[in-house]
Amino acid sequence: MFSCDALTLTQLVLRYEHLLHTARPTAVLVEHDRWRTASTLVLTARAAGIPTFTLFHGVVNRPSLYAPLLADVGLCWGELTKRRMIELGTPAERLTVVGCQRLTRDLALTPAEARTK
Numbered sequence: 001m002f003s004c005d006a007l008t009l010t011q012l013v014l015r016y017e018h019l020l021h022t023a024r025p026t027a028v029l030v031e032h033d034r035w036r037t038a039s040t041l042v043l044t045a046r047a048a049g050i051p052t053f054t055l056f057h058g059v060v061n062r063p064s065l066y067a068p069l070l071a072d073v074g075l076c077w078g079e080l081t082k083r084r085m086i087e088l089g090t091p092a093e094r095l096t097v098v099g100c101q102r103l104t105r106d107l108a109l110t111p112a113e114a115r116t117k
Contacts, residue, residue, distance in 0.1 A: 009040060027051045033070040042070045045101040057100075060084040069094060 020028075028045040030038040033054035041072045054071035059082055067088035074090065076082045077100040085093055 009036075012037065012040045015087050020045055020048050020067060027053060029053045029055070030071065031055055031057065034065055040068055046070075046072065046100050056081045057087070060088070063088050078094060098104070 007088060016060070017025065025046045027068060028041060028050055030042060030052070031054075033042045033052070036078055038051075038054075042054065045052050052071040053073045053075055054069070054076050056066065060066045066085065067090060069090045070096065074095045075098045076085065076095055078097060082092070082097055085095055
């Protein structure tokens, strides 16, 4: 299990700073910006001026797991997720509806239709 003490998180920040300086990514994408390791990476990248993105991979039913948004941009499955995040205080301009390729690739819908669901 991953420890969450201050020393461990400080070491993680230092490692991420080194990684970001060495790799020089144009952006950082994480599965969920609330996990300990992902949140540390997102905040370290933001401090370095690197754009950050997070995926919303399900129903936003527990606000503490999703808000406040740590990444620069939240990538939503659909309008329902976007509306819920706005209700939780996230500015609309920080949310983008992208659909869910895993779930929509076999549906008889266009990508634009799937994003409205």
